[in-house]
Amino acid sequence: MINVKEKKIIMVTTYVIAVVGKGGVGKSIITALLAKAISENNIYKLLLIDADPAYPHLSVMLNLKPKKSVESIRSEIIQNTLQKQKDVKEIAENIDFYVYNAIEESKSFSLLSIGQPEDSGCFCPSNTLLKKVIESISRDFDIVLIDCEAGLEQISRKVIENIDYLLIITDISLRSVDTAVTISKMGKKFTKSEKSGVIINKSEGNISNIIEKIKSHGLDLIGVIPRDPKISELDLNAIPMTSIGQNNRSYQKIKEILNTILLIN
Amino acid sequence: MSKEQFLSKIHYFFKEQEDKGKTFTIYKYKQNFQDSLKQTGIGVKLNQFKELILEEETGIELGGFGQKSFSLVYPIEEGLIEDGKISLLGPELDINSNKNLDFGMLLIVEVQKLTGRTYRELNTFSIISNGLEGFSVRTIPRRFWCRISQNLMKKNFNLEIFGNAIIELYKSNFENIKSMEVFFINSDRDAINKFITLSSQISLEFEKDWRKKVDSYKKRIDCEYDWGCDICPFQLDCQDFKDLLTTRNQLND
Numbered sequence: 001m002i003n004v005k006e007k008k009i010i011m012v013t014t015y016v017i018a019v020v021g022k023g024g025v026g027k028s029i030i031t032a033l034l035a036k037a038i039s040e041n042n043i044y045k046l047l048l049i050d051a052d053p054a055y056p057h058l059s060v061m062l063n064l065k066p067k068k069s070v071e072s073i074r075s076e077i078i079q080n081t082l083q084k085q086k087d088v089k090e091i092a093e094n095i096d097f098y099v100y101n102a103i104e105e106s107k108s109f110s111l112l113s114i115g116q117p118e119d120s121g122c123f124c125p126s127n128t129l130l131k132k133v134i135e136s137i138s139r140d141f142d143i144v145l146i147d148c149e150a151g152l153e154q155i156s157r158k159v160i161e162n163i164d165y166l167l168i169i170t171d172i173s174l175r176s177v178d179t180a181v182t183i184s185k186m187g188k189k190f191t192k193s194e195k196s197g198v199i200i201n202k203s204e205g206n207i208s209n210i211i212e213k214i215k216s217h218g219l220d221l222i223g224v225i226p227r228d229p230k231i232s233e234l235d236l237n238a239i240p241m242t243s244i245g246q247n248n249r250s251y252q253k254i255k256e257i258l259n260t261i262l263l264i265n
Numbered sequence: 266m267s268k269e270q271f272l273s274k275i276h277y278f279f280k281e282q283e284d285k286g287k288t289f290t291i292y293k294y295k296q297n298f299q300d301s302l303k304q305t306g307i308g309v310k311l312n313q314f315k316e317l318i319l320e321e322e323t324g325i326e327l328g329g330f331g332q333k334s335f336s337l338v339y340p341i342e343e344g345l346i347e348d349g350k351i352s353l354l355g356p357e358l359d360i361n362s363n364k365n366l367d368f369g370m371l372l373i374v375e376v377q378k379l380t381g382r383t384y385r386e387l388n389t390f391s392i393i394s395n396g397l398e399g400f401s402v403r404t405i406p407r408r409f410w411c412r413i414s415q416n417l418m419k420k421n422f423n424l425e426i427f428g429n430a431i432i433e434l435y436k437s438n439f440e441n442i443k444s445m446e447v448f449f450i451n452s453d454r455d456a457i458n459k460f461i462t463l464s465s466q467i468s469l470e471f472e473k474d475w476r477k478k479v480d481s482y483k484k485r486i487d488c489e490y491d492w493g494c495d496i497c498p499f500q501l502d503c504q505d506f507k508d509l510l511t512t513r514n515q516l517n518d
Contacts, residue, residue: 045315045395081505088505092512096405097330105317129510140391140404142315 016144016160017261018191021169022179023149026201028052029231030169031147032061032241033254039108044142046109049134051159052149053116059104062111063240068102069115070130077129099133108242110141114159134160163187165261166196168219172207181217197222199257223257225250266466272345272373278463279448282354282456290357292425294349294432294445305420308398309430311437318401324360324418327368328409333457335369336409337464338387346373348444351428355451360418369450369457370409371464372431377441387439396434397427406513424449 019031031048038046050058050066059065077095080086104111112134138144138160146159166187170180180198187193198219200210204227214221228250234241244251266274283289295301299309308314328334356362374387390411394402399417403410413422428447436442450456 043315045317077509081509088509088512092509093408094330095513096408097410100403100405100410101330105319107317107319110317129506129513132510132513136404136406139389140394140402 014138014141014144015165015262016138016146016163017165017167018146018148018163018193019167019169020148020183020187022171022176025169025171025176026225027169028057028061028147029235029241030167030199030201030225030254031058031145033244033251034145034258035062035109036242036244037251037255037258038143038145042108045140047103047138047141047144048109048111049144049146049159050111050113051146053114054149058147059111059113060238061235061241062109063242064104064106064109064111066102066104066111066113069113070099070102070134071115071117073098073102074127074130095129096133096136099130100137103137112137131160135162161192163191163193164195166191166193167261168196168198169201170198170210170214171202172200172204172210174210174213177210177213180214180219184217184219196220197257197261200224202227222260223253225253268341268343269345271339271466272341274463274466275371275373275448278460279352279354282453287354287453287456288356290353292351292353292428294351294429298429298433302426305422305426307417307420307422307426309396309433311392311396311434313396314398314400315395316399316401318399318412318414320412322414322416323364323412324415325358325413326365327411327413327451328405329365329403330410332365333367333369333454334409335371335407335457335461335464336390337370337407338372338374338384340374340376340379340384340387342376342379344375344444346375346444346446348375348446349432351425351432351447351449353424353428353449353451354456355449355453357423357425358413358418358451360415363452366452367450367454367457368409368452369448369460371448371460372435373446373448374435374439374442375444376439377443383439383441387435392434392438393431396437397430424451 017034019027019034021027028050035046035048038044048058048062052058053071073095076098077091080091081088099112102112144160146163148159166184168180168183168187170176184196184198187196196219198214198221200207200214200221200223203224207224211221226249228248230244230248231241231250233239234244279289302309326332328336358366372387376383376387390402390404394400394411399414399420399422401412403412428449431447432445435445450460
């Protein structure tokens with residue numbers, strides 16, 4: 001296995017990885033473990049985006065709590081703009097500061113939370129505005145890792161347009177694999193991502209039919225992570241996933257997967 | 266306004282500030298910069314220092330929210346500048362004075378062949394951020410925001426070293442840079458405001474390109490009503506946000 005540290009891949013531009021999959025397959029856990037693996041050798045500047053409005057669990061798994069969500073900033077901007085409480089130029093000049101200040105930083109990685117929508121109505125231009133700010137801020141990082149909700153349309157519309165790698169997570173249920181196939185198709189429609197890979201999570205027993213189905217749809221299986229009582233224990237007790245031991249076999253698998261993703265970049 | 270005119274206005278601006286009795290210092294880029302750094306223990310090398318400086322580690326913050334700031338990279342193809350000259354209007358950095366400073370930075374870069382891509386790459390401040398130990402830039406369009414760590418300040422980091430580091434890193438990263446001049450304005454809100462007004466004149470130069478970009482941005486805005494504006498109940502609100510988006514894009518370009 002090629003070690004990321006030995007290889008020391010230099011990022012020329014920001015590499016954006018979106019972690020997607022059906023609800024409950026373990027997207028946030030895998031995102032958190034990837035974050036730990038990426039930040040292990042301090043080679044990359046990493047921005048994590050928690051883009052799951054329904055279940056924003058990433059902050060608990062990383063023990064980092066963002067000061068504000070992008071949605072709450074959006075809500076303030078909407079109020080300030082529509083009620084003319086602030087000058088348009090003043091808002092435009094400061095919006096990047098508002099979003100940057102919402103990022104919670106640590107030496108290992110930074111976390112931005114998208115949050116739950118606070119306003120009803122159609123504010124598509126405000127989505128575009130915030131998306132542009134997020135894209136601008138992303139340029140300060142080598143890798144952006146997005147923990148997504150199941151649908152990709154929301155990500156391309158609200159978070160970031162250019163996704164480099166679509167990391168699709170499935171468990172060993174056929175419905176979850178069907179979702180993975182659908183997401184892969186949607187990825188081609190809603191993102192500019194050309195590369196994708198599938199991880200089978202919580203694997204146990206004979207999964208040959210699952211592997212066969214994934215391959216029959218032309219998806220690239222890049223790793224299998226076994227069902228892990230240690231991960232379940234951490235999750236159950238809301239202990240940060242980053243505290244997992246170096247020798248944990250799931251974490252070792254994650255590091256192999258990370259090498260695969262970065263080496264094909 | 267031609268590039269010659271703009272550059273002469275820039276030089277006149279700094280001369281005028283100096284004549285008013287403001288602190289004005291000129292440094293020169295040291296050809297043996299790396300050797301001179303050895304005594305200080307400050308690390309400057311391309312892509313070697315990818316670090317975030319947390320708030321609690323920060324010694325001095327240049328620019329940032331609530332501070333007046335600007336950053337501008339002005340590429341030229343003609344040899345109109347004095348290579349390696351670093352001009353500082355205002356005082357040197359001092360860890361014992363204010364932690365948050367108004368700050369402006371202008372880089373004039375003479376490049377062999379200027380393309381749109383080169384222009385974008387020259388504006389990528391991660392070149393500085395990832396190449397200077399104990400220093401991190403946060404990219405905000407047209408503004409400047411960076412953190413200098415307490416550790417770096419303890420090593421007697423100053424704007425002379427900063428100017429030298431910028432020239433060193435830019436020249437290491439871009440083979441086609443022929444010469445480079447750096448201007449800093451530190452802790453002088455009035456001068457920064459005047460400089461912003463002055464530099465805004467050069468944006469007229471790019472206005473044609475900018476108009477095209479804004480038109481394309483407007484087309485790219487997603488719309489849940491598929492641009493059926495006649496039936497859209499949010500038509501007026503939408504216009505407010507388009508104005509906001511346009512204003513930010515204008516600041517960005």
